[in-house]
Amino acid sequence: MARNDLSPTRTPVKVSEATIQRLPVYLYRLQALQKHGVRRVSSRDLAAQVRVKAAQLRYDFRQFGGFSRPGQPYDVDHAVRRLREILGLAVPVNCIIAGLGNLGQAIANYAQFAQDGFNLVGLFDINPKLVGYSIRGITIEDIDAMPAFIGQRGVQLGIIAVPPEAAQSVAERMAGAGIRGIWNFAPVDLRLPPRVVLHDEFLSVGIMSLRFKVKALLENGGGF
Amino acid sequence: MARNDLSPTRTPVKVSEATIQRLPVYLYRLQALQKHGVRRVSSRDLAAQVRVKAAQLRYDFRQFGGFSRPGQPYDVDHAVRRLREILGLAVPVNCIIAGLGNLGQAIANYAQFAQDGFNLVGLFDINPKLVGYSIRGITIEDIDAMPAFIGQRGVQLGIIAVPPEAAQSVAERMAGAGIRGIWNFAPVDLRLPPRVVLHDEFLSVGIMSLRFKVKALLENGGGF
DNA sequence: TAGATTGTTAATCGATTAACAATC
DNA sequence: TAGATTGTTAATCGATTAACAATC
Structure with missing residues (x-):
């Protein structure tokens, strides 16, 4: 070349x-x-x-x-x-979050993302108590409104912070609507078409591996 | 052997x-x-x-x-x-969280941890508005109370969810008080004595690498 | 110039995988 | 038994590292 x-x-x-x-x-x-x-x-x-x-x-x-x-x-x-x-941060991309429990809200409130070109444009949840409530000026909508929204706004990245049982269905709806990448926090092995990039963020893996290393360190006094 | x-x-x-x-x-x-x-x-x-x-x-x-x-x-x-x-999940360990902003609160509310033997026993923050407030029955205390608490309760794991500027100091106080492992969410390269196991959980790395992969996929249509 | 430092290659290291004997 | 399946080893693959020529 x-x-x-x-x-x-x-x-x-x-x-x-x-x-x-x-x-x-x-x-x-x-x-x-x-x-x-x-x-x-x-x-x-x-x-x-x-x-x-x-x-x-x-x-x-x-x-x-x-x-x-x-x-x-x-x-x-x-x-x-x-x-x-x-990394592609120079070109802003539109993102949405599905699931606004504690974790979803924490992600939505993480201001740094905007500086790195991650534009949060939509929030979706299935819980009627959350729908209508606003975070950082964005109103939470019902999850059924998500697919159309993805197409209309050209959303490229979807963040999944729903309970494990709901994750596969939400992921499929995101993929079906043309999303490009999914950042998945639900501890589930999602099945997706290969054109959608999946990045799993299993937080439990982090604390469990930490614990394993602490245990190993105490047992053999160094190394793993 | x-x-x-x-x-x-x-x-x-x-x-x-x-x-x-x-x-x-x-x-x-x-x-x-x-x-x-x-x-x-x-x-x-x-x-x-x-x-x-x-x-x-x-x-x-x-x-x-x-x-x-x-x-x-x-x-x-x-x-x-x-x-x-x-993994060591059979033996419960005591954990604390430092920093109860959005992320810290989300972690504190994650019930699954208890089932895997992670006992959340203490919450600490520097913000007087948060001190005194309770999450899941645990009252948030001032960060200055943390070192003594670690010793008294035999806390093994510390979770750092404070802003980046405060992370190194909090980590040192945890290490000094005898903590065994630190789960660090602050995007900072912490310096710690080698007897303390460090596990970084840089969430930004997750979404940035996702974005890179999406970009690469669109550019060369497959592979990275 | 001399010392520092990068880009670049080849050697080393370690993780993944295929293959199969042992076993149910 | 025959087919399925694990434990185990050796071969393969890929990532890391040392070393150094080129350059400032």
Whole structure:
């Protein structure tokens, strides 16, 4: 493939899940440096701050053509721009939340998302007590209104925070209405057409694996 | 190492992070089968349901001695017991939450945790408007009361849901008071003594990686 | 220039998978 | 028994890392 082909950043056909998960971590750290007025940072320093090896960070960046030139540390502003572009944060997308129990409300109230180009445009629930109630200026509607809303507003991402029993049905309605990606908090293995990207966020997995590691540490005093 | 050494399940010294993260997923699926009255399940079927290869599931189980014998499918009840034991869910642990904004409250209200042996015993916040308020029968106390509380109640796990700026200080106070593990929701790279296990739960990473995958899918029509 | 630092490659490491003997 | 299925090993695959030439 030619070196400078067309658009500033071509997404490589194959990027590992591990790399994808590290990109937002790099971005967060770089934005924190930016806030502190840091202009340039080496792969060694940045990597140490997010607990990865410098070689890994450079290898990750290189998959998108690299962010600098040999001998020159990274320009913080430039790296932030590149990462935001790579992750797609530069172009705002419309999102909706299905399920406004405690977790759904917490997500809806998380203001940071707006800054990263996640436009929350709709909230849906099946509970009549919640329908009509507003969060951050958005009125909760009945879940039956969701499919039409997705089509009309061009909603790309759906967030599922409904109880496990309802998750598959909600996911199917999202997929049927043309949604592109689903961020699923319900501890259920959803079945979806392959054109819809699924990202599971099983919080219980987090605390259970923490507990396993604590147990292992106490038992063998280090390592797992 | 001898085959049947002592306690029913010895935790191997080295279990990969990937395996650790899959154990709770197996457990959830098996519990769902249990609820549906299923008594036995093959590695092939169980693996398909959680979208892993059967060989991987067997390899995961084998790290803890295996859950059955050649020719015999897994006994669902037995596998559930083994997994709960392996993960340490059989022995209840005391947990606290620091930070009761939207996210902290959502976690506090998540009832499922109690069933998995996570006893929520304390809630702490710095905001005087929240102190004194109760969630699920637990009164929110001032964060300054946290260290003594950890020692007195033998709290093992701390959940950090405070703003990023406050996270490092809260984490240090938890660590100083003898906590064993921290489940951190603040998008910050915490520095902790190695005797404290840290599990980061950066929700933004989830939605950002979802967005990246959606973008990649639209650009190259498949693969990443 | 000399020291620092990136991009890049090849070697290493570790996780996944296929294959099959042992067992029900 | 014959078919199904696990435990187990070795082969494969992919991710991480060390090393260094190129460049500032």
